[in-house]
Structure formats: C-alpha cells, structure tokens
Amino acid sequence: MTDSKSIFTTFPQPEELLAWFKEQATNTIPDINGHVHTPHSFSAFLEVEQPFLLAKSEGVSVLGINDFYTTDGYNEFAEMAEKHKIFPLYNIEFMALQNDLQEAGIRVNDPSNPGRTYFSGKGLRQPAKMSAESAQKIKDLQEESNRQTYQMVEKLNAFLAENDIYLQFDAEELQNRLAKNLFRERHIAQAIRIAVFEKEETDLGRAALFNAIFGGKEVKSAIDDVAGLENEIRNNLLKAGGAAFVPEDPKAFLSLEEVQELIIDAGGIPCYPVLLDFGNENYTDYEEDKEKLLAELKSKNVYSIELIPGRNKFHILKDFVKFFNDNGFVITFGSEHNTPKLDPMKLSAGGGIDLDDELKQINYEGTAVIAAHQYLLANGKEGYLKNGIAKTDEKADFIELGKAVIAKFLAL
Structure with missing residues (x-):
C-alpha cells in the first residue's frame, strides 16, 4: 500500500459488498480493541507492530490507533494492519478544557482536574487529511505540550543538582531517544527509571537512589515493577506539588467545541471517553x-462514547453500556495501553472478568459503524455524519455495511 491511498478504495461498491457478506456463513463476534496508544504519543509498546503481534497471538482481529494530538502513526498502522490481517480503526485523542466547568469545580472524565475533558475522534481519514487551520492547531498543541515537558526537565535537573543526586538529563536527547514528535511527562518518568537502573546495579542500590530522588520517601513498588516505579516517579516529582512540576498553560488546551470541529474537519466522529467508576464505585460529577450525561452529550451533538472496561466493575459497565446502547449511541471499547504496563490485548472488565456476548456485540456494532464510515469517506462518499450531526436513524444500515467492510478486509 502506498502512503497516498487507503485500502478501502479497492473495495467493491456497498451493494456488492453487502451481497458478498450475506453469502458468508459466519455469525462470530470478533474480539476488538478499539483504543490503543502507540509510540507516537506514549505507549506500553516499543514499536507500532508490537500491538499487532500481541493481538494476533490473543485472537484480536480489530485494532484502533488512538494517539494524543497526532495522526503521525496512521500510515504505518495501515501497513501493519494489512501485513497481519487485523482490521484498523483510525482515531485520535485530545485534552480539551471546559472553562465553565473548571470554574464550577466540576470534574468531567479526569478525576483530579475539574473542567479538563479527554475527547476522542473515531474513524478519521487515512491517509490523514484536514484543513491547514486544523493541522496548525494540532502542531501548536504538540509544541505547547513539548514546551511544558522541556521545562519539567529543567526543573528536574535543578532539583537533582541541589540535592547532590548525580543524574542530569538533556530534554532534546530524551525526546530523540524515547519519543516521536510528542514528548510527554511519562517519557521523563521512563528516563529517570532507566537512569537509576543504569547507575545502580543492585536492587538495594536502586531503592536507595529512588528514596533519595523522592526526598526521603521510601519507594513502594517492587524494583522489577516498571509501571509501578514510573507511576511513583510521576506522582512524587512531576505532578502538582512535585519538585519538577510545571503547570499547564491554558494555551495547551483547545475548547471542547474547537476539538469537535477539528475532529469533524479531519473526517472523524466526535466521541466522549467515559471514565465511569474508578475505585470504590466513585464517579466524577459529570x-x-x-x-444527565446522556442529555449533556446530546446537547453537544455527541452520539458516540467509548469505555476502557478494564477499569470498570462488570455490573456497572453492563448497566451503563446497555443504557446508552438503548439510546442509539455508537459504543466502542479499548485498553489504552498508555502506561508502561503490558496488559492483555483482549478486553475484560475490572478484575479480569470476561465481557459477555451482549457487551461484545455492542462493541462490534459500534466498531462496524466506524468501519463503514471509514470505507465511505475513503471512497469520496458521506460517512456517519451529515453537517457534523450523527445519522442515528441510519445506524442499523451502517452496522450491516461495517460488518461487511470488516469481513472483506479480514478475508483479503
């Protein structure tokens, strides 16, 4: 495949595709993971091919890229999808800021930061195509995010020098070694953990150095727990109150309305990522x-949601998903994989409880809508949105077409 063409342009016309699909004797619900991050933002994966290899080994047949602030990984993701016969979804994620909710102290889907709103776009054009204005907004977001991260490295170096801890870091070198265009706080935590392991050869020596870096606080994670250590580094040094913390400038965020406009301009379907319960059955105010959430999303012309089932209790997940499915929403699930922890690719609810067939079917149907949308856009047709509004009354037709698109790709 060339960088300038989508594989969906080689597919038959919708009528022919649907006729072909009706002849296929299968009612199997595929295993789907519609939200993974790649090294183009921050990821558990070392390269774009890794999630495909893992998905193949676990029987997952649909994967969705969902990086922060970038579509840079789309073409390689497309190549890997064809190579491994795993259907690709082309998504993106942003952090928006709802100023009115921030002022009111209302937490949306970030439990620690009122007003901050994670927001995704589903089924963008591939190869990526958007207006010059949208592309510039993404570039500005990347640069502002990187500026903050570079300042964190400066503060970190000053803190280490003041405390006679003989480690120093070069932000540009770290970005070149560990990141792509987007250099994130998690990359700094990764760099610190690697530096400690290189400086000290024993577990005792490493623990002692972490304790010094944490200002005398004892490290809680096991020394071989990479994800735990990097989370502790972030919490002790890089979050609010930490020695290397740098607050985000308001310029680092678009409004939710701007994010939605950008997603639609890039061909995507606006999608709200639901946090749902997060420990002890707590919820955000929003x-x-x-x-109320249903009414709020509809008022913003958002008719798609996604969830990360692994952080939700099964009965809460099931009740919530059925409610939004009954209200005509496009619903998809994913794993994120945006920490160093290499969780399974096959999705399950909190505590490793398997998703039942009803949840898998809902995820399949939501994925099918996105698949049909991608196929139609690639062929110059209108997708699931008309003037930015979801065609909820045509959802069933999109589901059938999308199932055919997925099956055709997997049969190639």
Missing part, C-alpha cells in the same frame, strides 16, 4: 447521573 458522569454520576447517566440520564
């Missing part, structure tokens, strides 16, 4: 009443 999500605690699903009826």
